[in-house]
Amino acid sequence: MTYRRSGPRDRTARQRDRVRSTTAHVTGLALMFISVGMLLSAVVEYVDGTSGTALLLATVVTAVLGTMLWRSTRPGVLDHATIFTAVGTTWLVASAFGALPYLFAGTFAVAGRPWAVVLADALFESISGYSCTGSTVFGGHNLIGDQGSGVLLYRQLTQWAGGMGIVVLVVTVLPSLRASGLGLIDAEAPGMGVDRLAPRVRDTATRFWKLYAGLTALIAVGLLAAGMGPFDAIAHSLTTASTGGFSTRDASIGHWDSLGVELVLVVAMVLGAANFTLHWRSLSLKRVVHFRDHEFRGYLAILGLGTLLVTGMLTMDGMGIGRALRMAVFNVVTLGTSSGFGNATGAESSGDFVRWAAGPQMILLFLMVFGGCTGSTAGGVKVMRLRVGMADAYRTLRAFRRPRALYPVWQGARTVPEAIVARIAGFMVVYGMLVVVGTMVVTALGTDLVTAVGGVIGALGNMGPALGEVGPTDSFVDGFSTPARMVLAVLMLVGRLEIFPMLLMLVAPYRSLRGAGRGGRS
């Protein structure tokens, strides 16, 4: 029997036999990545002394399917339609497989609940995790505190993976994507585009992940120093760096009722919602460059003004100035950074912002719309877009005074190209339409106006808690019907991917089908 070693030519031939599909290839690798998180959680569950079989089973299923997809495909053409399809599909599939641990562990299988609702809740929790939203269906008869540490860690890990982006993670290990990987990162990353941190796309992605991991470790140390236990500190660092907002406690941060913990989190959330490029530049130049950035300064100004207004209003409502300032700082930052932690110590406590007067709630709603900076893990419209939108409005009004004058839109010392201004205008139009249509649909499914508006803006901005019946420590089961929760879940994914990838993900398959139907090239 002759044995022939496989050479480069054979490998190339084997690769050629694989199906060409960028979407399937990226999705397969993403599934393998998320299975690592599941495995880690299973190990923690075993170490903790409880059975981690459900998590292990989910790991195996996800890893096997991921490997099969990855091994049987190879990257193909990477045009814009394919990029949107790849990113959209990856997030959709990852969120669907992310629900497996909850399903296998029977987390939401409360007696008397139909299986469709259990499936919907598992999907909702998974999507809320990966999209870094932080809305939860835990609560009531199904408390977070009753879950094993493995499931809890898994919840936190979903947000951590989603924070920087699953596709960014894929790009770090997928050399075959080469420069086209930037398109993938761009389609996934929040903001108006990705600044290259290195000449190679793969290096850029790696640096983003290193920075992210470093920030997470720093937050964990800070939380440990502030008095949290090791598990909680690590778990919360994962969801703070990602501005996700999941907690391991039913009362969220209110469980600790500690000023130190809140202060560490406030600083960490602000850092998480700032542009990561600024962090990298500060590290590489060994000096803080954040305050030179106009967007960051505007972002701090918004948070500062919000805090001032909310503190004033709470004080006028009878809260002590110290307490009001603490509540205002934490809640303004947590919603202004799209994190969504809560510091309410109970349903009627002063940190429960849905019990506040309407004035401060309106300011929180405004903050929920705008979110953090571009190039960060935060959701929302982003401060840069707000600034450009305001500048565009101002120059349009000026043009009435001097119709022949040309007014460029300035950001600091640089003008914003008209194409970018138009792109931002288009984004804001689509965003506004989604809010209006989403609110109409959710109210048609039985939710009241305030809860619906808060829920839709919160979902689209990846915020977490909403207003009305769904406050910082409330379960979304109480405020929304199952179909309404599914609508919100879709909006979470749409918001996480900055709208277009999810809306355009069906373009490439549609083209393929149409091409096949006509007998053309697929």
Add this chain to the structure above:
Amino acid sequence: MIRTVLAGLRPTTVPGLRWSSRVTAGALALVAAAGMFSVLATASGLADLLGNGDDTVLLVTLGGLAGLASSIGFTRIRSAQRIRDADVLGGVTLCLLILIVMVGALHLLIGTTGSFVDALADATAGLTTTALGVLSPDAGDHAGRFLRAGSQWIGGFGGLMVAVAILPFFGAEREFADRSRLGGRRPLAPNRRTAVRNIVYLHGVVSVGTWVGFTLAGLGAFDALMVAMATVSTGGMVDGDPFASPAVQYVAIIGMAVTGTSLVVLWRLVVGRSRGLLRSVELRVYLGLLVSGTALFLLWTGGSGPDGIRRAAFTVTAAVTTTGFPSAPSGTWAAAAPVLLLGLVSIGPMTGSTGGGFQIMRHRALLQIALREMVRQLHPRVVSRVRLGGRVVAESTLSQIVVVQFLVVSVVFATATVVAAMGLDLATALGVAVHAISTGGPVRALDGALLDPTDWSAPVRLAILPAMVIGRLSIYPVMVAASSTVSVVRHRVRLRRRIRAYRGRTR
């Protein structure tokens, strides 16, 4: 009217005596406001003769004096060589503000109310055609009732003038005006003067037609006139409950629907250019909104039968056209029903009608922008034009529409925040802000119950007035006036330079 006044001005032959553009526009605004006040006060005084006539002398005297002052003022104005667009828009805003103060003062003088805030709030609600009035004159107070109805009528007329005869000629959404004479057509607004004439003609015809309709439906002549003026202006402020009779409701539905239709459509019907009218997407969307809104409202309020359909059509038409005639809820409303009405109010009727809201044409433009943005995501270098009504819309117009959306949302947020801080709950604050900027009404609670603006505090009532004015003037005039004022103040104050000089001195 502005155009007529402008056309009547003759520039002085002595160049040194010419006024600046800003001063001329301000003086014209004052003169125009006095003129309109004169007509309103005199007509109210004469209407009071139908009752006890105790206010007639005062009103006619004031009207006469205002008319005299207006005439004298008009002849004394020294026209600028050229009045700048921004100053015209600022003048329009100033005119409305002066008129609001004058009408408010008149309410105080004739004793409709003794509260300055109520007088100002009601005058603003009337002149901005927002059905959030706070006064309820006695049935016998003919002067007070006519003053409210007349304010609405003038407000509706002014809204039309701004939308059709002023803004398109100053660069705002000019494609939406019916200006082309191609193919021997008779457009509504070929130039400003003809536009004003045609608007007066059409508005008058619709007003008289609605008056006759209400009279035939069983209302007394004076009551019918009051309701007709509230209908054609999309003001919606009526006294008592004139809509108890189904016949009156039917007339109101038709009247509101006609008023919410673009003047261009009505003009085409009048001049016999009705062929292919239903091909207008905007008209179809408008009619579709009325029909589908009624169907959804029926579904969500559990209405049925001819009475239920009529009531639903009345409520929905009042919302879409931003008229805001009150209708108490019957049965149990689903959570979506008041939200539907709020959505319809914010959408508004056709562009070029007396109604407020964002209006259908602008919504269509936004939708096209959204679709184009999606195409651009796939093909970043594609050159794509937005077409509305078969015509390519200029990029500057699209940009203006996006800016209007941005400003509307900003005003809604700001107003809602302010009134929420003053004590309204979140749902009411949002509802009040949307209704104020859309010049619609009335505001409803989450269960559909009508909210009475008199229950709100005086600061709340004052806080919503700017939104009403901004909404009535289609955003731009107020914003341009505000930014011009800020610019002038900044220029005069020169704060930065003074601070620098002060620092220099202290060193």
